[in-house]
Amino acid sequence: MKYLRLRSKIDNWLTYGLIIVAYIVMRLLIAGGNISSTLQGQLVPITAYIVMAISLNLTVGVLGELSLGHAGFMSVGAFSGVITATLLTDAIPMTWLRLALAMLVGGLFAGIFGFLIGIPVLRLQGDYLAIVTLAFGEIIKNVVGTIYLGYDANGIQVSIENNTLQLGEGGKVILNGPKGATGITKLSSFNAGFILILITLFIVLNLINSKSGRAIKAVRDDKIAAESVGISIWRYRMMAFVTSATLAGAAGALYALNYSAVDAGKFDFNKSILILVFVVLGGMGNIRGSIIAATVLTVLPEVLRAFDEVRMLVYAIILILVMLVRNNKTLRQLFQKIGIRRRNSLSNNKEGDET
């Protein structure tokens, strides 16, 4: 019994350790010049994807509901983050502080959206919940693509029609409708991404291993039983959903501030599926798995050019195979015989260990 509790603790430290070691190794490689410029360019997106995957895992693995609109929260965070960073350009000269505030505001806005969307979404469950999150993701994408936003000495102007912003001298357009945000000052760095991952891990791991996390898992396992022992399913589903959205928002701000231009189309259904692939391949409920999967699947196409072409096809096959092997007895036994030992051979779909 003690052993098990210890194992869960060790597992958590291993996850932190993995991130820290990976960070140090990358820093050494960069210092030694042993890393290609394309890969170096991928470092910030990888950290953003890791945060996305961990946060989605909170909804899919721990809460047990499929969200197909995670990129929507990333989008909200990205654009509110970019707006914040641009507006603060003169007020705050320190780039790190501006980035931190942008991520904070991005997270906050995504969290608020998560809450507002959660009110209708969390009344549903299963397939319907999944399809509605997809719908919200698409709505966010469409609506963001119609917004024109700029600022000048007189303040901020918003419009939904092209060329109607009347900006004065020195005014600047931040959001340009379907073209998205342009002329962004790049603020993101690998260091910032690393810190955001650590913060995300701290929040998610501690949440999972507390009373609230236990309640979230109880709601996943059996909603009626949870209610009958006095657990408000609404409250804990909302808690997981909003936390997940908030972290996705912060990751979105980090991601967007790594480019000079970002449009709403970047945060589409395909991005939501990409993050879902990370979560499924890494193991639902397995935080460390999400981190590894997000990294490997982002680096692989860079290293293996040939892989880039078939990459989406491979992701599709991964999704299908992982689900089949995990959920079909015959196939699982077959795989075990071949020698792929699954950690939770006893469990069915639901993961016992959250690391």
Added chain:
Amino acid sequence: MNRTIKKTKMVPLPSHSIIPERDIAQKPILEVRRLGINFGGLAAVEDFNIDVGRTEICGIIGPNGAGKTTIFNLLTKIYQPTSGAILLDGHDTANMNTVQINQAGIARTFQNIRLFPSLSVEDNVKIGLHNQIGYNMLSGIFRLPAFFSGERRARKRAMELLDIFDMTHLASHRAGSLPYGAQRRLELIRALATNPKLLLLDEPAAGMNPSETEELMSNIEKIRDSFQIAIMLIEHDMRLVMGICEGIAVINYGKIIAKGTPEEIQNNPLVIEAYLGKKKGNHTC
């Protein structure tokens, strides 16, 4: 505090229900009046009335499909009653939902066991203790002192409760991997952990062998005695019902056809008719 509660004779109330004489000084824990529910025009439960004393063990029996589990689902608001009133500890529960009902003092088990299968046995009990663990989400995330003291107390309490059924050695097992009987016992412990005033047990002895049932019977009495709570149970095992229940209600077609002491029930011609040929047998389902 293992006080033993002495059996007292059952006394009638103005509501035509009966409760033990020792509970008569206090208001009944549960007063149900004219409770009913329709499923698409069909009355699954109709005009159901009962009073349950504060330390009473009360049985509900009746043929399959008579509406026994539906009554539990109505009491816990999993179904919304279409008519009638439920008073818990004198308070009307009309505007409460399932969660509030539990917090107000009714805990239950389910006919087809509903545990949290992927959580450990210990965590299942801790979920039952959830509303008594006094720290919030932020203390949990930031690991404030309240988190550690709250978790320590929860763990201690969970072990005490598991000890009732000698299950402490199973604490770290996955609840879903337990054998059937142990799952039933765990579900009972989880319900008990929510600190109820009234415990509803839906076929607690189902799937148990005679010696396990025997042990369960003494445990149910032990729980009632040490926690000083009322227990209402649905059971087909007549030995258990007649052995530990002080008052028994018989349901058929969603209506109470008789209520009384075990002796009265055994000799009631209506009951004998409903249970044709099963009046004395040790009928187990």
Added chain:
Amino acid sequence: MTFLSHLISGISLGSIYAIIALGYTMVYGIAKMLNFAHGDVIMVGGYMSFIAMIYFGWPPLLSILFAMVVCTVLGILIEQLAYKPLRAAPSLAVLITAIGVSYFLQNAAQLIFSANHKSYSSVVPFGSLRLFNDRLIISGTTIVTIIVCIVIILALNTIVNKTKIGKAMRAVSEDKDAAQLMGININKTISITFAIGSALAAVAGVLLCSAYPILMPTTGAMPGIKAFTAAVFGGIGSIPGAFLGGILLGIIEILGKAYISTQLSDAIVFAVLIIILLVKPTGLLGKKVLVKV
């Protein structure tokens, strides 16, 4: 007159949604799963008829038949390989698998046919109907689409309500276990359902590409999701519901595009889905199911 013209295009688009929605509604009703890949079967149908017409030089009717055969086989194959092993799995796993299948089809199509779009020429050989001194022009494709949709709905309704296999379908949809105990072959019934749904998807693909002549690997994805919306709108599991939901959704989309915003027309359709699921999750013609405790 513009309104009438929009209304007719709405009904035409809605007819296509209705045909696709039938596939969703039947599979959901019988296998209790959201076949996310259904929209991509439409795309395959589009490509197959395109190949048959352009490369093989076959006549349109034969090409449609070819597309239907290929899609039927594909539908059964998908069901057997990906969904059948997951009959007992939780819905989360099945849905993720279905998304995987959808992605597989899209990306396989991209590798085979490239991401560049192909211009599809309508399979309907006759011209437009001109009314009111040319103030109202209805294309031949529009007329054929609406007629085909009505014929399919009537035929399917007859199959489900009058034939033996239809009875088996209704039984499986009502209670799988009980149906099995009555000697109904569940696997066969589900396979047939997939086969019918996929054949209809091929027809929908041909009609869709005839009306909107751009064919690419993602052609089916959006109409697929919208048709699912239509199925939910009408009440999932109900054939008349799929028809009603499809037509209404088509009208809403076209009118939204015309009078509100082109950019937001998708958002409007999705808003409809969200509102329905919250206000009346059983849809217009669906029936309520009580969860047993």
